[in-house]
Each structure stands twice: as structure tokens, then as C-alpha cells.
Amino acid sequence: MQIEPICFRGRRFWILRDDLIGGEFNGNKARKLAYFLNSNLANRIISYGSSQSNAMYSISVLAKLRGIKFIYFTHHICDFLLNNPCGNYAAALKNGMDIRISKNPLKSAQNECKSRDIFIPEGVAMSEAEMGFQDQARIIVDFAKKNDIKFDIFLPSGTGCSAAFLAKNLSDMSVWTTPCVGDSHYLKKQILALDPLSKVNIINPPRKYHFGKLYSEIYEIYKELLYSCGVEFELLYDGVGWLTLMANLNAFKNDILYIHQGGMLGNITLLERYKRKFNI
Structure with a gap:
């Protein structure tokens, strides 16, 4: 490095x-997700946050590499981004992310998570x-x-x-x-x-x-x-x-x-x- x-x-x-x-x-998301790159993953990854999040994109890469489903909840996707997908949003969609709109993304993500799923909080802020x-x-x-x-x-x-x-x-x-x-x-x-x-x-x-x-x-x-x-x-x-x-x-x-x-x-x-x- x-x-x-x-x-x-x-x-x-x-x-x-x-x-x-x-x-x-790359960057701090590579640091934050290093643990998951070297461990056995369950059925799905569930997370939430902004529709332009760096973490969202990085988790989508992780899910693609490990061949598992990634479901992501967000509060809002602006009209410009919907009509002109670009940046993290476009790249995460290309990686197979299933993005869902919710009035309460955290609660929706927690409710979606089953026993064999991995829940990753916003920003990958976890031990x-x-x-x-x-x-x-x-x-x-x-x-x-x-x-x-x-x-x-x-x-x-x-x-x-x-x-x-x-x-x-x-x-x-x-x-x-x-x-x-x-x-x-x-x-x-x-x-x-x-x-x-x-x-x-x-x-x-x-x-x-x-x-x-x-x-x-x-x-x-x-x-x-x-x-x-x-x-x-x-x-x-x-x-x-x-x-x-x-x-x-x-x-x-x-x-x-x-x-x-x-x-x-x-x-x-x-x-x-x-x-x-x-x-x-």
C-alpha cells in the first residue's frame, strides 16, 4: 500500500x-468488508442507506463475488438518478443489487433479515x-x-x-x-x-x-x-x-x-x- x-x-x-x-x-470499504471476503457467507446480504452510498456499491461487489443475493433499502431515489443511472447506483444495479424504497429503511432491512442472512448496518459500522x-x-x-x-x-x-x-x-x-x-x-x-x-x-x-x-x-x-x-x-x-x-x-x-x-x-x-x- x-x-x-x-x-x-x-x-x-x-x-x-x-x-x-x-x-x-478500494478505500475504507475494502477495509470494512475484508472480514466478509474471507469468511463463509449465508443466503443473502441485507443492508440500507443512501441510494448513492459507497458502501452500497462495495457490498454489491461482495455479493457478486460470493454469488449471493443483495437486498438494499433506501428512503428515496431522486428523479435524475432514476432517469440517468450513474455512479454507485448504476454500478450496484449492474452487480445485481435488489434496491427497495422504504419510509423506514433500517426497520425494513431488519424485518427482511432471516436467520441465515447477513445484516450489514449503514456504512458497515460493525465489529x-x-x-x-x-x-x-x-x-x-x-x-x-x-x-x-x-x-x-x-x-x-x-x-x-x-x-x-x-x-x-x-x-x-x-x-x-x-x-x-x-x-x-x-x-x-x-x-x-x-x-x-x-x-x-x-x-x-x-x-x-x-x-x-x-x-x-x-x-x-x-x-x-x-x-x-x-x-x-x-x-x-x-x-x-x-x-x-x-x-x-x-x-x-x-x-x-x-x-x-x-x-x-x-x-x-x-x-x-x-x-x-x-x-x-
């Missing part, structure tokens, strides 16, 4: 390129996800020792699963995150549910960003990173992540390692939305 330096706005950052994990899986982050932690520790670096590690969070399990498996490096879905209280609650002793540091974004809403500054920092560093980041999470990181640089005492969690397939849909909204 590749850890590389970039220079952004005159400062060096290190990037863990989990977006370059090979095959159809089985830890295995992949044990390997990620080893990669970071080995690189840091080899290069005599101590990192402060930063990554944006939805459920906080990635940050929680990475921090749990690192003893002498701090892990920092910021909420991209909900606020810091919600994120802390989610992290502590996964690891009651978690020491993840949570910092707030420079302003409130409503998940899925379009913001010109998110698109601008996405473009700036792409053109100045040659690295494409994901818009929903990494946009908020980089804006938060740059607004709080004084909080970090060591070299900053940013975890690139992949998920760029979702950018296809988001970039179309940005083009329509801002006429770019």
Missing part, C-alpha cells in the same frame, strides 16, 4: 492511498469491520518506523467506524476526524458504540455542512487538490475533510497523514450535480 508525500498550499502532507487498493474494492483496519494500522506503523516519522492521522468520518478501529489498533499515534454526517455529538456516540475506550480526536468543520448539499468551497478545494497535487479526492467526505484540516492546522504537532478512503465512483454523480448548480 502506498504512502506518499504531497505539497498543498506550501505545506507537506502524507497521503495513505487506500484509493489505490486493487480490484473492484467485523475491525479486521481490515488492523492491517491498515500495521502499514502505517511499519512506514513510520522505516522513515523515522511520527504521524498525526486525519480522516473525515460518516459513522466514525474507520477512525474508531484505526485508533484502536495504533498505540503511539493520534487519530483525528471530523463529522460529515450529523454533528460531533452524533459522531462521538457512534465511535464510542464501536470502541467505548476510543481516544479519537474530533474537530468541527469551519461551518455546518449538510450532508449531500452542494457547496462551492468544497468543489473549489477538490479542484485545487486535483490540479496542484494530481490526486483526486472524494467530494462528499474529503471536501469537508480538507476544509476542516486546513482550518485547524495549529492543532497538529507531528507530520500529518491523511487517509485517502477512496469512493471516487460517487464523484460521477456529484460532479454532474455541481455542473448543473454552478454552471461549470
Whole structure:
């Protein structure tokens, strides 16, 4: 796995390129689903969440590889996506996902699940996800020792699963995150549910960003990173992540390692939305 330096706005950052994990899986979903790739699966996989979710697509890949049915519940599919399937939604459908609309996706998913089915919560926030982050932690520790670096590690969070399990498996490096879905209280609650002793540091974004809403500054920092560093980041999470990181640089005492969690397939849909909204 590749850890590389970039220079952004005159400062060096290190990037863990989990977006370059090979095959159809990449990013933090490859980490979260590593356990299921190496275990016996039951009849079906049942899950729920957004109709443009990175987790939805990754679970569809898992189900296809293992030859089992995948049923996914979501609250809404917008008219544009229905008429112009693209990104995670289109790819998951191609992989054979059975998507169903529900007023209460969580409850519907739980009711659908039978004794031999696997229930995967939104964002794959579950104890089985830890295995992949044990390997990620080893990669970071080995690189840091080899290069005599101590990192402060930063990554944006939805459920906080990635940050929680990475921090749990690192003893002498701090892990920092910021909420991209909900606020810091919600994120802390989610992290502590996964690891009651978690020491993840949570910092707030420079302003409130409503998940899925379009913001010109998110698109601008996405473009700036792409053109100045040659690295494409994901818009929903990494946009908020980089804006938060740059607004709080004084909080970090060591070299900053940013975890690139992949998920760029979702950018296809988001970039179309940005083009329509801002006429770019």
C-alpha cells in the first residue's frame, strides 16, 4: 500500500492511498468488508442507506463475488438518478443489487433479515469491520518506523467506524476526524458504540455542512487538490475533510497523514450535480 508525500498550499502532507487498493474494492470499504471476503457467507446480504452510498456499491461487489443475493433499502431515489443511472447506483444495479424504497429503511432491512442472512448496518459500522483496519494500522506503523516519522492521522468520518478501529489498533499515534454526517455529538456516540475506550480526536468543520448539499468551497478545494497535487479526492467526505484540516492546522504537532478512503465512483454523480448548480 502506498504512502506518499504531497505539497498543498506550501505545506507537506502524507497521503495513505487506500484509493489505490486493487480490484473492484478500494478505500475504507475494502477495509470494512475484508472480514466478509474471507469468511463463509449465508443466503443473502441485507443492508440500507443512501441510494448513492459507497458502501452500497462495495457490498454489491461482495455479493457478486460470493454469488449471493443483495437486498438494499433506501428512503428515496431522486428523479435524475432514476432517469440517468450513474455512479454507485448504476454500478450496484449492474452487480445485481435488489434496491427497495422504504419510509423506514433500517426497520425494513431488519424485518427482511432471516436467520441465515447477513445484516450489514449503514456504512458497515460493525465489529467485523475491525479486521481490515488492523492491517491498515500495521502499514502505517511499519512506514513510520522505516522513515523515522511520527504521524498525526486525519480522516473525515460518516459513522466514525474507520477512525474508531484505526485508533484502536495504533498505540503511539493520534487519530483525528471530523463529522460529515450529523454533528460531533452524533459522531462521538457512534465511535464510542464501536470502541467505548476510543481516544479519537474530533474537530468541527469551519461551518455546518449538510450532508449531500452542494457547496462551492468544497468543489473549489477538490479542484485545487486535483490540479496542484494530481490526486483526486472524494467530494462528499474529503471536501469537508480538507476544509476542516486546513482550518485547524495549529492543532497538529507531528507530520500529518491523511487517509485517502477512496469512493471516487460517487464523484460521477456529484460532479454532474455541481455542473448543473454552478454552471461549470
